[in-house]
Amino acid sequence: MTRSLPDDFLFGAATAAYQIEGAAFEEGRTASIWDAFARVPGAVIAGDNGDVACDHYHRYADDVALMKDLGIQSYRFSTSWSRVRPDGGDVNAAGVDFYSRLVDELLDAEILPWLTLYHWDMPQALEERGGWTSRDTVDRFVEYALTMHDALGDRVDIWTTLNEPWCSSFLSYTAGAHAPGRQSVHDGLLASHHLLLAHGRTISELRARDPELDLGITLNLTVAEPADPSDAADRDAARRIDGQFNRWFLDPILRGSFPQDIVEDIRRVDAPAVDAFVAAVRPGDLDTISQPLDFLGVNYYHGEFVGGRPAETAPAGDQAATGRAVGSPFPSHEGIHWHERGLERTGMGWEVQPEGLTRLLTRVADEYSAVPLFVTENGAAYDDEVVDGSIDDAERAAYVRAHVAAVADAIDQGVDVRGYFYWSLLDNFEWAWGYDKRFGIVHVDYETQTRTVKRSGAEYAGIIADRAV
Numbered sequence: 001m002t003r004s005l006p007d008d009f010l011f012g013a014a015t016a017a018y019q020i021e022g023a024a025f026e027e028g029r030t031a032s033i034w035d036a037f038a039r040v041p042g043a044v045i046a047g048d049n050g051d052v053a054c055d056h057y058h059r060y061a062d063d064v065a066l067m068k069d070l071g072i073q074s075y076r077f078s079t080s081w082s083r084v085r086p087d088g089g090d091v092n093a094a095g096v097d098f099y100s101r102l103v104d105e106l107l108d109a110e111i112l113p114w115l116t117l118y119h120w121d122m123p124q125a126l127e128e129r130g131g132w133t134s135r136d137t138v139d140r141f142v143e144y145a146l147t148m149h150d151a152l153g154d155r156v157d158i159w160t161t162l163n164e165p166w167c168s169s170f171l172s173y174t175a176g177a178h179a180p181g182r183q184s185v186h187d188g189l190l191a192s193h194h195l196l197l198a199h200g201r202t203i204s205e206l207r208a209r210d211p212e213l214d215l216g217i218t219l220n221l222t223v224a225e226p227a228d229p230s231d232a233a234d235r236d237a238a239r240r241i242d243g244q245f246n247r248w249f250l251d252p253i254l255r256g257s258f259p260q261d262i263v264e265d266i267r268r269v270d271a272p273a274v275d276a277f278v279a280a281v282r283p284g285d286l287d288t289i290s291q292p293l294d295f296l297g298v299n300y301y302h303g304e305f306v307g308g309r310p311a312e313t314a315p316a317g318d319q320a321a322t323g324r325a326v327g328s329p330f331p332s333h334e335g336i337h338w339h340e341r342g343l344e345r346t347g348m349g350w351e352v353q354p355e356g357l358t359r360l361l362t363r364v365a366d367e368y369s370a371v372p373l374f375v376t377e378n379g380a381a382y383d384d385e386v387v388d389g390s391i392d393d394a395e396r397a398a399y400v401r402a403h404v405a406a407v408a409d410a411i412d413q414g415v416d417v418r419g420y421f422y423w424s425l426l427d428n429f430e431w432a433w434g435y436d437k438r439f440g441i442v443h444v445d446y447e448t449q450t451r452t453v454k455r456s457g458a459e460y461a462g463i464i465a466d467r468a469v
């Protein structure tokens, strides 16, 4: 059955600064936490780093032309704090100018620029002063956001404060799997609060400057399901995943409170960390965090199928990325076990579960808010093969179709979903996995920097042209 998307539905593609730009130390840019972390032995597979990446810094005009050829309507990119305010200090005019040229190129190509201020690459100098565990970093972030608005506010209307704060707090400060690689429940909790506060402060400053801007945040959300819904321990495992992954961010942003059941779970594991977190949440902070948004960005990749006891058959997916010992990103993780349910998996070991996206969008709309939703990331890595210069990635093409159809299902059920951004436009630096995992609809040969549109890219272009799957 052909599924049509509304005429004003926005089809886009997404990237992030550190994953594609390269030029890591050019024209005034200094180290971000990812430049430092990638140099920690074992932190990133094969010792890869973002020094060159897709060399987008020098090739942005060609990349915009490629997007135009594909019919991409909006490009979601992030700006690098370390390029714009190196070391978190003074403004670097050359860094700002890069983004100004990129935006002009997009507008000339009639592609809507969608700017994300933070996709995980804080200046390393700020990390050395406490990073996201320090409240002072919130002020530095707002300064940086206003610098971007000074430069681009006349041409960019859509601003996302943060991408996936779960990753930049718990995955980074509690699990140690991402930069800066800390492993502390206390640090993850504080980082999550300060990230949210930076989001709220930035929204209020930008709103005060220009009420016409479209302002929002992007969360990575999941659908947590108990392996056996009739088993209380399995249901509790699903509650805890939902709480630590989804509600920890949805609740403060859309309801003005942290989920108390999760606060109490974590207190049983690390009471001093929770005391420090509670003290860090000062009067007024939750009002700042929960002010109205123009949109919520939802990143969805897969669900979580969990039980309260170890599964008899170990799940097929192996998401352990690196040679370093990393911890759990879930502060209260004892007694949560992943189970197998026989779904197809991507090259990341992630389950392919498109109907989970429909349920997720419906749940956010029903339980939280009627705020317009955009799927700001969805995509899959597969082991692509280049044969005679082409990449016949049928699995990725099917993945895109299935997930766009899942969005159409949510719209049919009355959810206000206004767009879909494929992750990612280009193969790129997949964090702890380095260049080993390819998510792009466009293949990148990292030796020659040649771009080749994959079959999935051609099919996505067809979906955009037809406005239907």
Ligand code: IFM
Binding pocket: 016, 019, 164, 299, 377, 423, 430, 431, 439
């Ligand atoms: O590559 C990442 C991106 O930076 C954030 N969301 C998930 C993607 C795939 O892991």
